[in-house]
């Protein structure tokens with residue numbers, strides 16, 4: 001069985017991420033979407049909140065599981081017996097950053113680990129979690145960017161901020 005991990009911050013999950021999840025789930029038998037608990041970042045949503053939103057938006061995708069991890073992606077994947085990560089590419093700026101991470105993971109895993117890149121669907125190429133947070137903060141229209149349940153959590157957060 002071919003499995004892959006799609007790691008990321010997902011703070012919060014957007015239609016851009018969901019598109020990558022759907023497409024990867026068609027390529028692999030099993031996909032684990034895993035929220036990185038990065039102690040160097042101050043996210044808007046806790047890991048639990050991000051996992052919960054991902055579970056809700058993937059509930060109709062039978063071969064997709066949601067998890068979280070901290071530490072090195074290569075260690076996490078080795079423990080799961082998985083050696084492929086999925087990442088999405090929107091623009092050349094993503095490529096430079098992603099290439100460096102992919103090469104680092106290759107070296108850390110002694111050549112065992114591969115990164116598969118899916119290019120963004122054009123309608124989501126502008127979309128990022130940071131842009132979504134900014135739109136939410138100023139009360140802009142989020143309908144083309146995130147599912148309603150994510151929009152509601154965003155509005156709740158900024159109402160209480």
Ligand code: ADP
Nearest residue numbers: 008009010016017087088089120124127128129
């Ligand atoms: P990071 O993991 O770098 O903190 P994110 O959680 O936002 O960032 O994204 C996880 C992965 O999804 C990254 O590979 C990112 O490039 C990709 N991604 C984010 N938004 C989109 C999008 N709109 N289209 C395609 N890929 C995307």
